[in-house]
Amino acid sequence: MTIINVDNKDYEIKNNYKNILEICLSFGIDIPYFCWHPILGSVGSCRQCIIKRYNNRDDTIGHLIISCMTKVKNYDFISTKDKESLNCRSKIIELIMINHPHDCPVCEEGGQCHLQDMTVMLKHNSRRYNFYKRTHKNQYLGPFINHEMNRCITCYRCIRFYKDYAGGKDLGVFGSSNNIYFGRLMNGKLENEFSGNLIEICPTGVFTDKQYSMHYARKWDLQYAPSICNGCSCGCNINIGERYGKIRKIENRYNSKINNYFLCDRGRFGYGYINSVNRNRIPYINNNPIKSIDLAIDYSADMLNTANRIIGIGSPRASIESNFALCTLVGKKNFSNGIEKNELECLQLILDVLYKGALPSSSIIDIQYHDIIIILGEDITQVSARIALSVRQAAKRCSFNIAKKYKISEWDINSVNNISNGYKNPIYIFTTNKTILDDIAYEKIICTKKEITKLGFAIASFIDHKSPKINFKSFNNKNKKILLKFLNNLRCSKRPLIISGCSLKYSLILKSAYNISRAFKFLEKKGSIILNSNESNSIGVTMLGGKSLNWAINKLITNKADAVIILENNIYRRMKSSSVYNALKNKKIILIDYQRNITFDNANVILPAATIAEGNGTLINYEGRAQRFFKVYEPSYYRTGDLTKESWRWLHALNIAKKNCKLEWIHLNDVIKVCSKYNPIFRNILKLSQFKIKLSRLPHRFSGRTALNANIQIHEKKSPKDIDSKFTFSTEGYNCSEIAFAWYPGWNSPQAWNKFQNEVGGNLYAGNPGIMLINNCNKKNELAYYNNNIKYEKNKIWQIIPIYHLIGSEEHSVSIKKPYIMISKHDINLLKLIPGSKIKAIINNLELNIIIKSTNNMRNGIIGLPCGIKGIPVESFGMCFNFIIKK
Numbered sequence: 001m002t003i004i005n006v007d008n009k010d011y012e013i014k015n016n017y018k019n020i021l022e023i024c025l026s027f028g029i030d031i032p033y034f035c036w037h038p039i040l041g042s043v044g045s046c047r048q049c050i051i052k053r054y055n056n057r058d059d060t061i062g063h064l065i066i067s068c069m070t071k072v073k074n075y076d077f078i079s080t081k082d083k084e085s086l087n088c089r090s091k092i093i094e095l096i097m098i099n100h101p102h103d104c105p106v107c108e109e110g111g112q113c114h115l116q117d118m119t120v121m122l123k124h125n126s127r128r129y130n131f132y133k134r135t136h137k138n139q140y141l142g143p144f145i146n147h148e149m150n151r152c153i154t155c156y157r158c159i160r161f162y163k164d165y166a167g168g169k170d171l172g173v174f175g176s177s178n179n180i181y182f183g184r185l186m187n188g189k190l191e192n193e194f195s196g197n198l199i200e201i202c203p204t205g206v207f208t209d210k211q212y213s214m215h216y217a218r219k220w221d222l223q224y225a226p227s228i229c230n231g232c233s234c235g236c237n238i239n240i241g242e243r244y245g246k247i248r249k250i251e252n253r254y255n256s257k258i259n260n261y262f263l264c265d266r267g268r269f270g271y272g273y274i275n276s277v278n279r280n281r282i283p284y285i286n287n288n289p290i291k292s293i294d295l296a297i298d299y300s301a302d303m304l305n306t307a308n309r310i311i312g313i314g315s316p317r318a319s320i321e322s323n324f325a326l327c328t329l330v331g332k333k334n335f336s337n338g339i340e341k342n343e344l345e346c347l348q349l350i351l352d353v354l355y356k357g358a359l360p361s362s363s364i365i366d367i368q369y370h371d372i373i374i375i376l377g378e379d380i381t382q383v384s385a386r387i388a389l390s391v392r393q394a395a396k397r398c399s400f401n402i403a404k405k406y407k408i409s410e411w412d413i414n415s416v417n418n419i420s421n422g423y424k425n426p427i428y429i430f431t432t433n434k435t436i437l438d439d440i441a442y443e444k445i446i447c448t449k450k451e452i453t454k455l456g457f458a459i460a461s462f463i464d465h466k467s468p469k470i471n472f473k474s475f476n477n478k479n480k481k482i483l484l485k486f487l488n489n490l491r492c493s494k495r496p497l498i499i500s501g502c503s504l505k506y507s508l509i510l511k512s513a514y515n516i517s518r519a520f521k522f523l524e525k526k527g528s529i530i531l532n533s534n535e536s537n538s539i540g541v542t543m544l545g546g547k548s549l550n551w552a553i554n555k556l557i558t559n560k561a562d563a564v565i566i567l568e569n570n571i572y573r574r575m576k577s578s579s580v581y582n583a584l585k586n587k588k589i590i591l592i593d594y595q596r597n598i599t600f601d602n603a604n605v606i607l608p609a610a611t612i613a614e615g616n617g618t619l620i621n622y623e624g625r626a627q628r629f630f631k632v633y634e635p636s637y638y639r640t641g642d643l644t645k646e647s648w649r650w651l652h653a654l655n656i657a658k659k660n661c662k663l664e665w666i667h668l669n670d671v672i673k674v675c676s677k678y679n680p681i682f683r684n685i686l687k688l689s690q691f692k693i694k695l696s697r698l699p700h701r702f703s704g705r706t707a708l709n710a711n712i713q714i715h716e717k718k719s720p721k722d723i724d725s726k727f728t729f730s731t732e733g734y735n736c737s738e739i740a741f742a743w744y745p746g747w748n749s750p751q752a753w754n755k756f757q758n759e760v761g762g763n764l765y766a767g768n769p770g771i772m773l774i775n776n777c778n779k780k781n782e783l784a785y786y787n788n789n790i791k792y793e794k795n796k797i798w799q800i801i802p803i804y805h806l807i808g809s810e811e812h813s814v815s816i817k818k819p820y821i822m823i824s825k826h827d828i829n830l831l832k833l834i835p836g837s838k839i840k841a842i843i844n845n846l847e848l849n850i851i852i853k854s855t856n857n858m859r860n861g862i863i864g865l866p867c868g869i870k871g872i873p874v875e876s877f878g879m880c881f882n883f884i885i886k887k
């Protein structure tokens with residue numbers, strides 16, 4: 001235990017590896033700072049955190065120190081309030097502000113600006129410098145981020161995040177002395193998948209949110225709710241900000257196990273679908289808008305009562321509650337979870353591994369502490385980006401271990417980087433195409449999915465002879481060498497990690513990944529496994545059970561079912577369009593969705609579903625962690641006649657109308673209670689909603705509340721009530737437990753998080769929201785090794801692989817990319833094609849007008865097609881087809 005005396009008060013410290021700034025902030029003592037960041041460490045460039053240290057209790061003179069660059073020692077005597085350090089800090093802020101444009105009233109950072117907060121904290125309020133300010137030109141940085149370089153205070157946080165932490169290559173620092181420029185070499189979109197974090201990293205308004213700018217409202221004028229990103233299966237925590245029934249921005253919500261301080265750009269900017277003017281906000285019957293819930297429900301119930309057999313198609317993007325409500329309505333034997341069969345096979349396997357696997361699933365933050373990682377078949381940055389950011393940190397982690405030997409603290413990031421000389425932990429990547437993480441790969445192999453599988457099985461069998469064997473002779477020399485290298489590295493490793501997933505929809509890859517994890521256990525390594533699922537609730541809906549989408553389509557095509565309820569699922573994106581079209585032809589269709597998709601025009605009844613911003617519900621991420629998202633606003637409060645409801649409410653209403661029984665589910669928890677009887681694993685979700693006090697959705701300074709609806713009625717409209725959560729639609733209530741927005745007196749920027757953590761960078765006071773449904777440590781009947789039964793096609797035909805993009809490959813974002821086909825250079829020459837030209841090609845009997853792209857990073861005989869882009873036949877992914885070019 002270390003004792004530190006700050007401003008004449010003794011504090012006990014458990015973590016004496018932290019610097020004095022971090023320690024003081026953890027005790028709630030405000031010291032101004034700019035360049036330090038809990039994750040990026042200290043570089044001592046801004047000097048704003050200067051305080052005074054005394055040699056002992058009797059020392060009355062002391063000396064100034066940079067608190068972020070100073071280790072704590074036992075019986076340290078510190079003053080943050082003595083005259084000399086106060087004076088020094090006020091001179092520093094004056095210097096920092098010399099070139100700053102002082103444009104707070106028109107700056108979008110105003111009201112959430114760390115520079116503003118620190119300037120106020122330091123009481124700097126008058127300007128003595130009367131000369132010209134240094135000015136810069138701004139750059140176009142793409143659709144997400146605005147650039148206003150004159151506001152820069154040269155703290156270097158942006159570059160330390162973008163380049164050093166996130167691996168970005170296209171943001172740099174140019175110039176010298178007091179003329180430093182942070183930008184790109186030339187105008188252009190920031191390429192890194194985490195560029196949006198610059199908005200929160202930059203302590204002033206240099207990088208601001210361009211999307212937010214298009215419908216801007218001050219931070220304190222937004223209504224917030226804690227939510228979960230539904231962009232992928234990571235389950236990153238977010239706060240959604242709304243005003244006038246429109247989502248204005250998404251902020252990172254700190255979770256020490258998942259996203260920590262950072263989100264990917266899909267999660268931060270991918271909310272346009274919620275605001276879409278195309279959304280259906282009232283029911284439709286046979287394409288006619290209906291203004292009555294009762295009418296829509298009665299009509300639907302009558303329609304269902306005349307059907308011979310109703311099936312339900314659920315969704316991996318809908319909440320557990322909504323999927324369960326559908327399952328209850330149609331019955332277990334008629335419920336499909338809406339997932340294509342190959343993907344479902346992968347998900348069922350993932351669930352088996354979660355329940356009974358040899359090693360635990362790693363949380364995103366824990367990934368960083370593994371010392372060797374092998375990735376099989378995934379371009380993880382494009383499918384679950386936050387995992388990839390942690391893999392990047394794992395590669396760099398050995399720097400910290402080297403530094404530790406020299407007693408260099410982790411926060412002393414420049415020393416850490418210098419001493420480690422860029423040495424990285426080994427990352428092995430075996431994929432079908434190049435990946436964003438290739439720059440940190442120690443070794444990579446580009447091959448077919450079957451070869452990846454073989455390599456996986458081979459590794460497992462090398463480690464543990466009980467694992468099914470693979471003929472080593474069939475590998476080429478290069479691959480043999482890489483495998484041997486991996487085994488060598490593994491010998492020195494303490495914590496290996498294997499990552500694979502559903503991207504290629506090939507369960508054998510997952511089986512080989514599992515075998516590797518089991519072999520790690522055989523070596524008695526404290527390893528982990530991540531088997532990634534693609535969508536926000538893929539694991540949740542698989543836990544519920546249900547049959548594949550193929551089963552449902554088959555039942556409809558063969559007329560074994562004549563009515564179908566489709567829940568939040570654009571099934572055209574999952575299966576061959578013509579099969580889906582034939583399946584839905586002349587059927588009774590009820591569609592419950594918030595997106596206007598292709599099924600919309602053919603449905604008999606359309607019921608407007610709430611998005612993640614308009615409803616409460618539960619999602620389960622890739623590791624089996626259940627998390628609640630909360631309604632940000634009540635749609636009918638702003639739009640009279642808006643009949644948007646959570647899907648489970650529509651489905652339950654339909655169920656009771658159909659069966660002519662009494663309403664049973666009023667609260668969200670009523671659904672989960674019944675669901676827990678169905679599968680006890682869900683029982684713990686109830687713990688997520690226990691609350692005694694109310695928390696506010698509106699910041700205390702929210703303005704114009706009484707006038708929000710003044711254009712409709714001058715009397716203030718009664719605030720709606722949220723019967724399912726602890727959050728009020730008002731400023732009443734506390735705001736410091738499950739945080740709807742990061743704000744604390746004097747701390748208006750995202751730096752306010754330090755006021756809600758046990759220690760800076762540690763857990764939140766009330767613990768992380770969410771609950772693990774599967775106990776990783778208590779596994780009975782451990783899964784045995786999977787058999788290697790890879791089948792090979794005899795004829796040489798083309799194999800189609802999906803290429804994922806962060807924006808455009810999932811259902812909520814629209815890609816501006818044109819359909820393209822990626823072929824190896826060798827095959828392009830063989831087929832006499834010209835890269836960049838457009839061709840007509842036939843794949844699986846489907847004619848495509850498509851642009852040719854050439855690559856050095858794909859095996860011959862493989863065709864890459866972008867996943868999620870309109871016009872691309874999804875059913876072809878992972879299959880082998882003839883590829884015919886039409887002249």
Ligand code: SF4
Nearest residue numbers: 152153155156158202
């Ligand atoms: S742009 Fe922002 S983050 Fe980068 S150095 Fe300037 S003030 Fe710091």
Ligand code: SF4
Nearest residue numbers: 229231236264267386
């Ligand atoms: S990694 Fe996934 S869950 Fe996290 S912000 Fe990105 S899309 Fe959302």
Ligand code: FES
Nearest residue numbers: 033046047049068
């Ligand atoms: S925060 Fe300590 S020098 Fe910048």
